[in-house]
Amino acid sequence: MASTQGLKFLEAQGVAVTLHPYDYDPDADAVGLAAAAALGLDPGLTLKTLMVEVDGKPACCVLASDRHLSMKKVAAGFRGKAAAMMPPAKAEKLTGYRVGGISPFGQKRAVPVLFDAAPMTAPKVWINAGQRGLLLGIAPDDALRVLAAQALPLTA
Template identity: 35%
Template sequence: MTAAATRAIEVVSRAGVAHRVHAYEPPERHGRERGVRPSYGTDAATALGVEPARVFKTLVAAVDERTVLAVVPVDRELDLKRLAVACSARRAILADPAAAERATGQVIGGISPLGSRRSLQVVVDASVVDHQTVFVSAGRRGLQLELAPGDLVRLCSALSAAITRDLGPG
């Protein structure tokens, strides 16, 4: 693996899937901004000049007793009840940041559905098919992978389901 490569990039490269890697400088948080929860996905969409609906964030959830990756557009919100139903489970909660990083081997803001430390179930929001290509983290902040939705779903062995809702008022 080269210095610029990540496990996610290695996965798509080995599979021979058409993709593009996009690097950008993630904004630094200063002063009052430092306490504000960053929106890494929205930052990526802005930096790359693409619609937020095409940039998908990867959230880590505990679904019953399993760890699941939920891949949702950054302009929508994960609906935990819908995620639980999609996984034939009773309950889903977001994992805390430390647990998310342990499960994936990646840092918050750089978690990719591809190349996790261990094999995890992946559920991708059904809206993924609305786009010719989508962006997901390449496994590091400031690095995005652009690929076809079908390739993303196939490489993750993902379930596709309606697992989001509109963002609430700001």
């Protein structure tokens, strides 16, 4: 299995993860939900990575695949006034990952990261490993620690 920048980053941090490959569906309406279904995982613990801009500055939000961001909460969480989704081409250039395979770990340019608080009380969550069709299982505390991230309510 190919090693991704995200997996290399986590290995360098000494974080143990489990790998969960699945058949990526490029036509899926919701990649995170399709991944959860393919692997038989709880969509509330299968997290998606969304790149946003807060007051024009890049940031990253990680939330359950069955939830939607509240841009008002995102802006407040990053102490800004306005938040919007980052255009896909800009997200790919900034992270070094392709849409559908964006991971919060090992991005080409480190940006501030917030996790939605709801799934972060579970013993394990699943997040994209940096490649389409590959999730990693990780303890939420490890994810927060290595990214210097906070867990705040981010969903509508």
